[in-house]
Amino acid sequence: MQQHPPKLEELQVRARWLEQHVLPHDAALRAWIQKKVPVGLDVDDVVQEAYAILASLDSVESIRNPKSYTLRVAYSVILSHVRRARIVPMMTVSDVDFLGASDDTPSVERTVSDRDDLRRVGDAISELPPICRQVFVLRRIDGLSQREIAERLGITVKTVEKHITKAVRVLIEGFGRGGSGQGRASIGGQTNKAAADEAEEQLPALNVSGHPDDNDTPGGT
C-alpha cells in the first residue's frame, strides 16, 4: 500500500472526498459487512480498514462508482482476514454470482443533496447533551471558532474541544447505524435492512486476489 504516510493536508482533502462519495453509502457498507463478516472479525474493524485503504489510494479521481468500489474494498479486507485466519469464508459461490449484478447505483449527486439526510444530521445533533449541543451548534451552524465559543460561553478552549470531541464521538456511533437505537432510520440515510438489500443487488464482480481491481481501479495502485 502506502510507503510514505500522506501529509495531513492531503488527508483532509481525501476526507472531503470520502464525505461526498463514500459517507452517503456508510449505512449500506456497514449493513453489508454485518451480513458477510466472519466470526472473530469486528464490523468496525472492517469499516476502519476499508476507510484506511481508501485514504491510502494515490488517486480517487477515476473511481466512477464509489459505492461499489467501497464495498469491494470492504470485501477485500474480509478476504484477507479470512486467508490469514485460515477459516472458511462465509461467502458462497452464489454470493459471488450475486455480486456480478448491475452496477447502476443511484447517483452520488442525488444522495449528497438529499434533504432527508440533512434532517438526520439535525436529529443527531439534537440528541447531543445540552452543553455539548450548544457548543456544536455554535461551531457548526453559526461558524464561530473554538476560541470565540470559549469566550462567549466563558469556558476554556480545551473544554470547547472536549465538547466537540464528544459530539464527533456520538456522531461516529450514530452514523451508519440505527440512530438512537429505537429502530429508526440511520443517519446514513437508509434503514440497515434496506441498505443491505440494496447493496447486495448492486455489488459488482470482484476478483479473488482481494484487491479492488477492475475498471474502477484508480491510477497508480
Added chain:
Amino acid sequence: MESVRKIGSAEIYDVAAAWVARGDGDPLSAAERQDLQDWLAADSRHRGAFMRAQAIYFHTERARDLGAGFAAGAGAEVVPLPRVSRRRLIWGATGAVAAAGLGFAAVKTFEDQAAKFATKRGEIRTVELPDGSAMMLNTASSASVRYGRRAREIELFEGEALFTVAKDIDRLFRVISGETVVVARGTKFSVRNLKSEPTTVVVEEGVVDVTQTAGSEIRSTKLMANMRAISYSAGAGGALVTAALEPAVLESEVAWRRGMLAFRGTTLADAVRQFDRYGDSKIVIADPAIGKLPISGLFSAYKPREFIETVALSLNLQIDVERPSDRVIVRRAL
C-alpha cells in the same frame, strides 16, 4: 500469525474524535502534528477511523442549512439570519459587498457545504438537484452546487453548463460565473465560462436576469428566450452585450449536449480549439492563414479526424498524419 490487536475499534474512535476536534481548533503545533502523524502511522485502523471521523465531521457542515430556527431550538444564543433582499443576495454571492453585514451573512450561510462536480475532457454529465432541476456539465467543466433553503446556487468555475430549472418561487436559482451572475426561476439556459472567452449566457426558455460586476460598474439586463448575453470581464472592457439569436445559431450554441459541435462561419482555428475541449484533437494547423478560413457544419465532438478530413476536402487542404504521434498536420494543398 498477525499481531494481536488489543485495542478495540471503539477506543480508536475515541482518539480519532479527539484529533478531529483538535484539528478543528487552532493550528496544530509541530509537536502535535508529529503526534498525530505517529498515531496515524501506527495502525491502518487509526487512519481509517480518523478519516471516517473527519468525513463525518465535514458532513455536519450541512447542518448550516438548518439555519437559525434549528439553532434556536438548541438553546444557543444566536442572532437569526436576517431576511436578505434578492439584490443583496446577488451581490453577497459575487463577493462584491462581502464585507457588508447582510451580504456576508448570506455568503457565510452557503459557504462550505457546496458539492463540487467536474467533468474530464470529453465527458458530459448531468447532475440532478432534489427539486427536479438539472445541470448538464459539458466537457472539462467544474461547478459547485450549494442547495440552501433560500437559494439554489451554482458556481461555474470553468467550462459550460446547461441548466434546466424547476420553478420554485421561494428559492432563487443563481449561477455565478466569474463577475457575472445569472438569476432564474423556471427556465432553461446555459452558461459558458472559458478562459479564452467572455462569459456567455444563452436562454432557451423563460427569462433570466444577468448581472455583471466587472470593475466598479454594475450592469444588469433581462434576457429572454432565444437571446444571448456576452459578459466581458473588466479587463476586456466590462461590457454586457445582448443579441437575439436566429434558430440556427441557437441550435449551434446548444449542440454540445448531443455531443455535437456546430459551426457557422467559425474560423478553422476556433473550431479546432473547440474540438480540443473534448480531447486532444491532434490537429495542427501549419499555416496561420488556413486557421482564418471560415467553416460551417455539424460534427461529432468526439471525431476530430472525421471533421478535419471533411474540412480538408471542402477547403482543398492537404492533411498529413505524422507517426508515431498521430498528429494531423493541415497544410495548403500544393
